[in-house]
Amino acid sequence: MAEAKTLNVALIGQAFMGRTHSNAWSQVCKFFKVPLRPVLHTVCARNAGAMAAFARQWGWRNHTTDWKRMMTCRQIDLVDIAAPNNMHLPMAKAALAAGKAVACEKPLAGTLADARRMLALADKAGAKTFVWYNYRRCPAVALGHQLVRKGKVGQIRHVRAWYLQDWADESVPLAWRFDKKTAGSGAHGDLNAHIVDMTRFVTGQEITEVSGAISHTFIKERRLMTGSAAGGIAAGIRGAKKTGRVTVDDTVLFLARFSGGAVGSFEAARQATGNQNRNGFEINGTKGSFRFNFERMNELEYYDATAERAVRGWTTIMCTHGGDHPYAEAWWPDAHIIGYEHGFVNMAYDIVRVLADKKPIVAMPDFADAYRTQRVLEAALISARQKRPVRLSMVK
Numbered sequence: 479m480a481e482a483k484t485l486n487v488a489l490i491g492q493a494f495m496g497r498t499h500s501n502a503w504s505q506v507c508k509f510f511k512v513p514l515r516p517v518l519h520t521v522c523a524r525n526a527g528a529m530a531a532f533a534r535q536w537g538w539r540n541h542t543t544d545w546k547r548m549m550t551c552r553q554i555d556l557v558d559i560a561a562p563n564n565m566h567l568p569m570a571k572a573a574l575a576a577g578k579a580v581a582c583e584k585p586l587a588g589t590l591a592d593a594r595r596m597l598a599l600a601d602k603a604g605a606k607t608f609v610w611y612n613y614r615r616c617p618a619v620a621l622g623h624q625l626v627r628k629g630k631v632g633q634i635r636h637v638r639a640w641y642l643q644d645w646a647d648e649s650v651p652l653a654w655r656f657d658k659k660t661a662g663s664g665a666h667g668d669l670n671a672h673i674v675d676m677t678r679f680v681t682g683q684e685i686t687e688v689s690g691a692i693s694h695t696f697i698k699e700r701r702l703m704t705g706s707a708a709g710g711i712a713a714g715i716r717g718a719k720k721t722g723r724v725t726v727d728d729t730v731l732f733l734a735r736f737s738g739g740a741v742g743s744f745e746a747a748r749q750a751t752g753n754q755n756r757n758g759f760e761i762n763g764t765k766g767s768f769r770f771n772f773e774r775m776n777e778l779e780y781y782d783a784t785a786e787r788a789v790r791g792w793t794t795i796m797c798t799h800g801g802d803h804p805y806a807e808a809w810w811p812d813a814h815i816i817g818y819e820h821g822f823v824n825m826a827y828d829i830v831r832v833l834a835d836k837k838p839i840v841a842m843p844d845f846a847d848a849y850r851t852q853r854v855l856e857a858a859l860i861s862a863r864q865k866r867p868v869r870l871s872m873v874k
């Protein structure tokens with residue numbers, strides 16, 4: 479059988495997302511029958527001293543610190559941006575101008591203005607684009623989407639979503655995620671972005687209005703950084719005595735109305751003590767409900783309100799059965815569960831499928847879809863600042 483055509487990938491970033499994306503590109507053809515075979519062509523990052531070791535460890539053929547020059551390499555087919563949010567626009571602009579397909583970490587950008595510009599450039603280039611909203615590719619989340627599509631929960635009335643972490647305590651120095659110029663916002667753009675995307679995907683509904691938003695920063699000063707993170711969210715960052723001002727939120731909460739009539743609540747927090755990476759949602763409909771908790775990512779809890787009253791109750795579905803649960807057949811037998819990194823491998827498979835003109839297993843957020851999420855994030859910030867409801871029709 480003829481070998482699949484290759485797809486030369488260039489990755490920008492070698493921190494936490496640099497590792498998850500490198501793993502995804504190197505694993506995908508081991509577990510999926512890929513229509514294009516990803517080649518780890520070039521990895522690019524600022525830290526010249528660490529690049530050679532990183533490239534060797536993850537199997538990148540080339541490495542550089544010059545992303546602008548890298549864009550001129552005619553062999554590269556896809557540029558994968560895993561750099562901080564303020565670099566998404568300039569890097570995507572250069573990649574699109576060079577005729578590349580572009581994948582970008584979430585959120586699309588740190589600001590709505592940058593996101594709008596990225597979308598316009600992608601439309602003008604007619605390029606295929608992708609945004610790494612990886613949690614859609616947990617089989618349990620994809621099953622939730624299917625339950626809604628099949629009418630198993632009836633008309634949706636309530637959407638409750640949360641993304642709770644607790645890494646950002648006083649010991650963490652002033653990393654880029656706490657700087658508005660680099661990140662755009664704090665927990666909001668980092669975490670609410672995920673749950674807005676997930677609930678839009680699962681419900682199939684758009685958010686039409688945001689209200690009651692609260693944005694708050696608990697820790698207003700942090701020690702300046704003296705060393706970079708060791709590949710975790712903030713692990714290994716060392717701090718000086720001198721401090722700097724935090725210019726983003728530690729938490730943003732808001733209420734929402736959905737296009738299908740549902741109402742919802744969203745909470746993103748970085749100091750939710752006891753919750754390490756707890757994202758999830760609960761969907762309540764007229765015929766049933768389901769809920770997801772990423773810290774038990776292989777399971778979806780389901781309540782069938784049409785079941786006989788005597789046996790009605792919450793069931794826990796182990797979403798690892800090949801054929802029934804998306805992506806599951808590529809991995810292991812029933813209940814031999816998968817983890818965080820598998821969502822990225824599943825996403826790499828869907829990116830390759832789309833680039834080979836095939837349908838993705840699960841709907842793929844491109845720049846246009848991710849821009850819808852970015853508008854919701856902006857509406858919440860406006861609602862928090864002006865203490866009023868904000869209709870999405872007013873946020874372009």
Ligand code: SOE
Binds near residue numbers: 668669711755
């Ligand atoms: C930090 O909050 C972070 O790394 C997010 O940026 C990722 O998107 C999330 O998957 C894990 O936590």
